[in-house]
Amino acid sequence: MSKPFLEVDGLSKVYPDGQGGELTVFEDIRFALEKGEFVCIIGHSGCGKSTILNVLAGLDEASAGNVVMNGKEIKGPGLERGVVFQNYSLLPWKTTLNNIVFAVRARWPEWSKEKVKEHSERYLKMVGLDHALNRKPSQLSGGMRQRVSIARAFATQPELLLLDEPFGALDALTRGVIQDELVKIWEETRQTVFMITHDVDEAILLSDRIFLMSNGPNARIAESVKVDIPHPRARATIFQNPAYHKTRDYLVDFLVNRSGSALPEKDGTPKIVEPAKGAARSTPASAESDTESESETAARAVNA
Amino acid sequence: MASLNVRAALLSVSFLILALGLWEMATQPPEAQTGLTEYEMLMGGVEQESRVPPPSAVIKLAWAELSDPFYDAGANDKGIGIQLAYSVYRVLTGYLAAMAIALPVGFLIGMSPLMYKALNPYIQVLRPISPLAWMPLALFIIQDSDASAIFVIFICSIWPMLLNTAFGVANVRQDWVNVARTHELGPLRTAITVILPAAAPTILTGMRISIGIAWLVIVAAEMLVGGTGIGYYVWNEWNNLDLASVIFSILMIGVVGMLLDLALGKAQKLVEYKE
Numbered sequence: 001m002s003k004p005f006l007e008v009d010g011l012s013k014v015y016p017d018g019q020g021g022e023l024t025v026f027e028d029i030r031f032a033l034e035k036g037e038f039v040c041i042i043g044h045s046g047c048g049k050s051t052i053l054n055v056l057a058g059l060d061e062a063s064a065g066n067v068v069m070n071g072k073e074i075k076g077p078g079l080e081r082g083v084v085f086q087n088y089s090l091l092p093w094k095t096t097l098n099n100i101v102f103a104v105r106a107r108w109p110e111w112s113k114e115k116v117k118e119h120s121e122r123y124l125k126m127v128g129l130d131h132a133l134n135r136k137p138s139q140l141s142g143g144m145r146q147r148v149s150i151a152r153a154f155a156t157q158p159e160l161l162l163l164d165e166p167f168g169a170l171d172a173l174t175r176g177v178i179q180d181e182l183v184k185i186w187e188e189t190r191q192t193v194f195m196i197t198h199d200v201d202e203a204i205l206l207s208d209r210i211f212l213m214s215n216g217p218n219a220r221i222a223e224s225v226k227v228d229i230p231h232p233r234a235r236a237t238i239f240q241n242p243a244y245h246k247t248r249d250y251l252v253d254f255l256v257n258r259s260g261s262a263l264p265e266k267d268g269t270p271k272i273v274e275p276a277k278g279a280a281r282s283t284p285a286s287a288e289s290d291t292e293s294e295s296e297t298a299a300r301a302v303n304a
Numbered sequence: 305m306a307s308l309n310v311r312a313a314l315l316s317v318s319f320l321i322l323a324l325g326l327w328e329m330a331t332q333p334p335e336a337q338t339g340l341t342e343y344e345m346l347m348g349g350v351e352q353e354s355r356v357p358p359p360s361a362v363i364k365l366a367w368a369e370l371s372d373p374f375y376d377a378g379a380n381d382k383g384i385g386i387q388l389a390y391s392v393y394r395v396l397t398g399y400l401a402a403m404a405i406a407l408p409v410g411f412l413i414g415m416s417p418l419m420y421k422a423l424n425p426y427i428q429v430l431r432p433i434s435p436l437a438w439m440p441l442a443l444f445i446i447q448d449s450d451a452s453a454i455f456v457i458f459i460c461s462i463w464p465m466l467l468n469t470a471f472g473v474a475n476v477r478q479d480w481v482n483v484a485r486t487h488e489l490g491p492l493r494t495a496i497t498v499i500l501p502a503a504a505p506t507i508l509t510g511m512r513i514s515i516g517i518a519w520l521v522i523v524a525a526e527m528l529v530g531g532t533g534i535g536y537y538v539w540n541e542w543n544n545l546d547l548a549s550v551i552f553s554i555l556m557i558g559v560v561g562m563l564l565d566l567a568l569g570k571a572q573k574l575v576e577y578k579e
Contacts, residue, residue, distance in 0.1 A: 079486075
């Protein structure tokens with residue numbers, strides 16, 4: 001078996017609990033990502049998802065364990081890993097275009113000015129912001145800012161993209177539109193993506209696999225759920241696929257009933273689950289809009 | 305209804321006219337009631353006490369001074385422009401020297417908690433010292449009155465710049481620093497392309513406070529060291545009992561101080577950003 005693109009081995013994080021003791025947020029996290037995979041991670045607040053992502057980004061250090069990407073251990077941040085932060089993290093004194101130029105120039109310092117600009121503009125166009133090149137982030141809506149942030153991350157063409165709840169602060173309508181854009185860009189670039197989300201529907205729409213985390217402290221990645229829905233997917237039609245509902249029911253059930261007690265396999269790797277095995281290839285059922293909106297409500301309650 | 309600006313301007317002008325009118329009336333010489341006594345004739349008129357000159361006299365003097373601001377008729381008779389230029393030169397020299405020290409040291413203190421803790425006690429002791437208290441020591445060590453005045457400006461303008469720079473740098477949002485880190489920027493490039501622009505508004509606030517203090521202090525410093533400058537000019541005219549010149553130069557101090565502040569205010573606008 002060849003080595004996976006990214007391998008996370010026995011990661012754990014321990015904080016002092018403020019009373020002289022220690023608090024283990026998560027422990028013995030083990031998983032692997034293949035090149036070109038889109039993987040989401042879902043778990044309740046406090047299970048340390050963001051810390052895992054920050055360790056992958058090199059912005060935080062784990063208390064134990066290591067991460068190996070392309071055969072090299074990750075130590076500190078690097079340009080081969082792009083990050084989209086929840087709060088966009090654009091530099092507010094730079095224009096939209098210059099925020100991208102900043103990143104592109106850091107990635108390819110040897111490029112000419114024209115080439116950097118052209119490349120940056122291309123990625124802004126991909127997210128539909130070519131009309132707002134010279135605006136400052138403060139003049140953009142939250143959705144537009146997050147698009148800039150996504151464009152910045154994709155523009156540097158990192159080998160691994162890390163998205164930390166990128167749509168968490170957006171309203172539902174905007175979120176939908178940008179999800180579609182993310183799907184589109186990803187279909188074009190097929191980048192490896194690791195994304196945190198609280199939104200079950202978002203996870204199904206975007207990912208090939210979904211990691212489910214048990215509750216912290218001592219959180220684990222308990223299960224790895226395969227999303228058996230063929231690409232390209234679209235937000236408007238995905239719910240017609242029977243695999244969508246099976247997957248969704250499985251995820252909601254985990255988050256509501258089992259996240260407190262779920263455990264990974266004995267060797268520490270997540271249990272592999274295929275809730276919709278075979279269902280995807282059957283003919284799409286007629287629109288089940290009623291059941292859709294019901295489970296929608298249930299999922300929102302979980303996410304709240 | 306005229307716009308707010310027009311109404312404010314009208315009101316400003318009427319306040320000015322009112323104030324000047326009252327001032328003019330309050331400073332008229334008393335009329336001679338009877339013929340002059342022998343004593344009065346010997347003294348050259350009825351005025352026995354000196355009075356604050358009326359605004360008309362000040363305006364007349366201002367007109368004369370401002371129509372030829374750069375004349376130089378010897379050590380004790382130079383135009384107001386020359387005196388102000390000396391003061392501005394000293395302020396700017398001391399101020400730029402302070403900047404050259406305060407900005408890098410402020411960066412260091414802001415970025416390193418260790419340096420902050422190590423240097424903070426000294427800053428806290430040195431900061432409240434009246435800048436003029438340094439004057440005797442400066443005169444003794446530097447042995448040059450002009451350089452001593454510049455040193456006093458240096459020492460008084462360094463603190464707000466230093467502390468604001470340190471504060472601004474220390475409080476740059478971690479997210480922006482993380483952006484620099486994920487893009488593999490080295491420490492120097494991070495400092496220049498991320499931390500400096502992020503902290504610039506706070507730094508400029510410190511610089512604006514500093515230039516204000518420097519302009520306040522230069523007047524007092526020049527009264528002490530003498531020779532040239534607007535502070536010396538005020539004191540010299542007081543010794544000459546030329547109160548119209550004193551009032552005129554007080555106004556000029558205000559005008560130049562305002563211009564310095566306006567310039568820094570403009571600079572501040574340039575580096576401001578909205579989150």
